[in-house]
Amino acid sequence: MPLSRERKEEYFEKMKELLGSYTKAFVVDVDNVGSKQLQNTRIGLRGKAEILMGKNTMMRKVFREFAEENPDAPISQMGVLCRGNVGFIFTNGDLGDIRTAIDDNVRPAPARVGGIAPSDVIVPAGPTGCDPGQTAFFQTLQIATKITKGQIEMTNNTHLITAGEKVGASQAALLQKLNIAPFTYGLVLKMVYDNGSLFDAKVLDITDDVLAFKVGAAITMLAQLSLATNFPTQASVPHSVANAFKNCVAIACALPTFSFEKAAPYKALAAPAAAPAAEE
Numbered sequence: 001m002p003l004s005r006e007r008k009e010e011y012f013e014k015m016k017e018l019l020g021s022y023t024k025a026f027v028v029d030v031d032n033v034g035s036k037q038l039q040n041t042r043i044g045l046r047g048k049a050e051i052l053m054g055k056n057t058m059m060r061k062v063f064r065e066f067a068e069e070n071p072d073a074p075i076s077q078m079g080v081l082c083r084g085n086v087g088f089i090f091t092n093g094d095l096g097d098i099r100t101a102i103d104d105n106v107r108p109a110p111a112r113v114g115g116i117a118p119s120d121v122i123v124p125a126g127p128t129g130c131d132p133g134q135t136a137f138f139q140t141l142q143i144a145t146k147i148t149k150g151q152i153e154m155t156n157n158t159h160l161i162t163a164g165e166k167v168g169a170s171q172a173a174l175l176q177k178l179n180i181a182p183f184t185y186g187l188v189l190k191m192v193y194d195n196g197s198l199f200d201a202k203v204l205d206i207t208d209d210v211l212a213f214k215v216g217a218a219i220t221m222l223a224q225l226s227l228a229t230n231f232p233t234q235a236s237v238p239h240s241v242a243n244a245f246k247n248c249v250a251i252a253c254a255l256p257t258f259s260f261e262k263a264a265p266y267k268a269l270a271a272p273a274a275a276p277a278a279e280e
Contacts, residue, residue: 011054015062018052019075022090023195026098027081029188032109041105041187049091049098056082074196081191095192099204106186111167111175121161121175121182127153128178141170 030038030053042051063079070076078088091098111121128145130137130152138145144155160171161182175182189201219235226236245262252263253270 008058011058012062012065015052015054015059016066016069018050018088018090019062019066019073020070022050022092023075024091024093024095025075025078025193026089026091026095026102026189026201027078027191027193028087028089028102029085029190030087031085031188032115032185033187037105037107037186041102044101044105045089045091045098048093048101049089051087051089053087056084056086059088075193077198078191078193086190087187089187095194095204099189099201102187102189106184108181109183109185110181111161111172111183113167113169113172115167117161117163117165117167118183118185119163120159121171123154123158123160123174123178123180125154125157127151130177134177137170137174141174 038051038053045051059082060079063076063082066073067076067079089098089102111117123143127148128138128151132147132150132152135145135147135152138152138154141158141160143158145152146155147153160174161167189204192199192201192204222233223235223239226233227239232240248260249263249266252259253267259267
């Protein structure tokens with residue numbers, strides 16, 4: 001049933017208010033998400049963010065009008081993302097916290113006939129709980145089995161469904177027999193808007209620890225390259241100084257008449273080891 005003119009005007013006003021009030025937003029895919037699950041997500045985000053759903057044509061119109069009224073507002077660029085079954089989550093808080101709340105509302109779901117598999121499905125080997133009379137069913141799916149203690153047992157792990165394929169009737173029936181709900185459905189993050197910047201949601205996977213590891217690896221590689229080419233850089237100088245100190249200590253330990261203050265502790269440790277050799 002189409003919305004009345006009054007309801008559309010209310011929707012336009014609400015969305016424009018959200019666009020003007022928030023500086024961050026998620027674009028989410030809501031395929032296979034039920035109303036109850038969406039309501040639970042709203043409850044989990046209460047006080048932190050606001051979820052807005054609607055028809056793509058209406059949302060695009062709001063973005064156009066908002067861009068005309070606020071030509072300098074960068075958030076209007078999100079209008080091009082109103083394609084498919086999408087919604088928006090507006091917030092001024094930490095994007096990582098909002099993402100965690102979204103992930104907490106992911107729910108397991110059974111494989112439905114004709115549905116597109118979002119991920120691979122591998123059924124583990126082991127007892128199935130099915131009686132021997134259902135052996136032909138497993139043979140149809142080319143699954144190796146044996147009879148153990150009066151029930152069918154799968155002898156190998158079986159790659160039943162590949163991501164992106166349609167779920168067949170036999171595959172769905174087998175998963176139902178085994179009481180396996182292989183998929184999970186929830187709000188899927190597609191894009192992130194943050195203070196004028198629009199980027200892929202995968203960027204949120206980059207944590208401080210990941211950045212520190214990457215920077216550390218790059219510095220190590222730079223130091224190795226500098227030392228190999230004998231070209232001093234800020235990354236290699238500490239290693240060059242350390243290597244030079246090691247060489248000086250080695251010389252001091254090898255010459256009984258030469259030493260220096262920093263080499264004294266090492267020379268003292270080397271002396272007992274050299275004494276037994278001299279006695280022999």
